Amino acid sequence: MKLAVAAVGLSVVLAPSLASAAAAPRILIIYDMEGVSGIDREPMTDSQNPAYPEGRKFLTSDVNAAIRGLKAGGAGAIWVQDGHGSGNVNEPDILVDQMDSRASFDFREYDFDPYSTGLDGSLDGIVCIAMHARAGTDGFLAHTWTIEPSFRVNGVDITETQIIALSAARWGVPVIMVSGDDVLGEQLKTALPDVEYAMVKKAVSRAKAEPLPQDEVQKRIEAAAKKATEKLLAGRYRAYYLQPPIVFEIGFQNAAQATRARADKSVDLEGEKTVRFTAPTFVDGYEKSKHLIALATSERASLLVGLLRQSDEGKKILDRYRELLLQRWLEADKLPEWAREQPAPPPKKRFHGDN
Numbered sequence: 001m002k003l004a005v006a007a008v009g010l011s012v013v014l015a016p017s018l019a020s021a022a023a024a025p026r027i028l029i030i031y032d033m034e035g036v037s038g039i040d041r042e043p044m045t046d047s048q049n050p051a052y053p054e055g056r057k058f059l060t061s062d063v064n065a066a067i068r069g070l071k072a073g074g075a076g077a078i079w080v081q082d083g084h085g086s087g088n089v090n091e092p093d094i095l096v097d098q099m100d101s102r103a104s105f106d107f108r109e110y111d112f113d114p115y116s117t118g119l120d121g122s123l124d125g126i127v128c129i130a131m132h133a134r135a136g137t138d139g140f141l142a143h144t145w146t147i148e149p150s151f152r153v154n155g156v157d158i159t160e161t162q163i164i165a166l167s168a169a170r171w172g173v174p175v176i177m178v179s180g181d182d183v184l185g186e187q188l189k190t191a192l193p194d195v196e197y198a199m200v201k202k203a204v205s206r207a208k209a210e211p212l213p214q215d216e217v218q219k220r221i222e223a224a225a226k227k228a229t230e231k232l233l234a235g236r237y238r239a240y241y242l243q244p245p246i247v248f249e250i251g252f253q254n255a256a257q258a259t260r261a262r263a264d265k266s267v268d269l270e271g272e273k274t275v276r277f278t279a280p281t282f283v284d285g286y287e288k289s290k291h292l293i294a295l296a297t298s299e300r301a302s303l304l305v306g307l308l309r310q311s312d313e314g315k316k317i318l319d320r321y322r323e324l325l326l327q328r329w330l331e332a333d334k335l336p337e338w339a340r341e342q343p344a345p346p347p348k349k350r351f352h353g354d355n
Contacts, residue, residue: 006029021281024076025124025232027065027101027176030114030164030353033084033093033182034132034141036219037062037200040209041142047088058133061214062129062179062200062221067100069222073229078103083114083160084130085349092352107350110252113165114353121171125232126164127225131180134159136251139183140201140209150251151292152284155240159184162191166242166282174237176227179221181209194237195291196228245278248285257296266290 030256033045036058063080070078080103081235082092112118119126129225133139135150135168144151144160147195147244153156153166162186165175188195200217202210211217232238252258262269270276275292279285308314324339332340348355 004045014284016253020295023233024074025229026077026122027070027075027079027229028106028114028119028123029070029078029080029126029127030064030083030118030272031059031080031094031129033059033086034143035130035184035200037130037179037221038211038214039130040140040201040211042207045084045086045141047086049092051085052088054093058091059093059130060098061218063094063098063103064098065221066127066129066177066179066225069225069227069265069337070229071102072125072222073226074233075229079106080104080351081106081114081118082355083155089355091241098223105352107323107352109350111348111351111355112353115160116167116286118353119164119168119173121173123168123171125174125176125228125237126168127176127228128161128175129163131178131184133163133181133183133187137183138203138206139186140181140203140206142183143201143265145290146293146297148253148297149289150256151289152192152249152251153285154247156191159187159191161188163286165192167286168242169239170281170283172239174232174239175234176237179224194231196231198224242282244280246280246282246285247278249274249276249278250287250289250296252296257301260298261292261296265296267292318348 015244022208028181033039033055036055038058039045040050043049043051044054067078077097080094080099082094083293084093088092100103133142134143144158144288145163161175161178168175175192175195177196179200181203183201183203185197185199187345188197199218200220201212204210223230249270250261251274252261254272258269258273258275261267261275267275267277277288279288324335328336
């Protein structure tokens with residue numbers, strides 16, 4: 001597996017897959033939702049929208065097609081993790097009761113990130129279903145990790161699929177198969193040329209996609225998963241590593257976000273909208289990137305305030321909000337019931353990934 005070598009020194013070290021010549025490889029399926037075959041608009045990926053149930057059905061069909069293909073190719077145990085984060089904190093986006101029973105959903109007793117802490121050396125290969133193109137490109141709902149930043153690592157612009165592949169490489173585990181739109185498919189040809197790819201729709205723009213017919217995409221996903229498993233058994237995949245030190249450049253939408261990220265004094269400003277830092281490993285850099293993004297996007301509430309200020313009704317809401325803040329300080333017992341401090345919710349007993 002090769003990546004283009006950039007001036008800042010991307011070095012790829014090939015290592016044989018742990019599943020070489022092994023029987024019944026153990027596979028993890030991580031799914032997102034933007035790259036689901038039948039999803040052609042953003043509301044279908046959002047648990048707060050009436051279109052979400054339809055998106056869940058398409059997602060379940062895509063994952064089931066992958067499971068069928070993996071089993072046909074000789075896979076052993078298969079686990080499924082939620083990597084989307086639709087806002088549905090109560091259950092995964094997939095319809096677990098309709099998931100192919102030959103796979104198990106990966107519920108855990110502790111919170112975890114499917115892109116980092118959800119991976120370990122017990123796996124032989126990873127399948128990424130319903131993925132999307134990287135930030136700043138014209139793929140359907142294209143982004144990297146969340147809507148604001150872009151990721152460049154050792155000079156290479158990366159997708160979320162590459163984040164998973166680079167994270168899994170510490171265990172010698174390869175990504176073997178991916179599904180998504182045509183734009184992501186082109187991006188992965190250079191990044192992960194050995195991956196089996198199922199193109200399930202065409203991106204018209206970031207906001208719109210043209211899905212292929214369902215019978216066609218299910219065949220594509222199943223065939224790609226089957227071939228990927230056969231290649232894995234034949235030892236034809238390689239995990240890849242970045243030679244440390246690992247240089248991260250996180251690009252933001254504007255200079256204000258980059259300035260907020262610079263509250264972490266260990267990062268440097270690179271131009272107006274980008275911060276740069278060096279990490280000892282990829283996973284260390286990924287975790288630090290999440291921290292920087294949280295700093296940079298702390299202004300999201302100010303966008304809501306600005307919106308409310310655009311109308312007389314919105315201004316009244318802000319005035320009432322200020323009154324309630326003062327009342328909570330001076331006369332908390334007179335607050336309306338809904339505004340009073342509520343008891344803490346019971347602790348969660350199981351987690352499903354990107355909760």
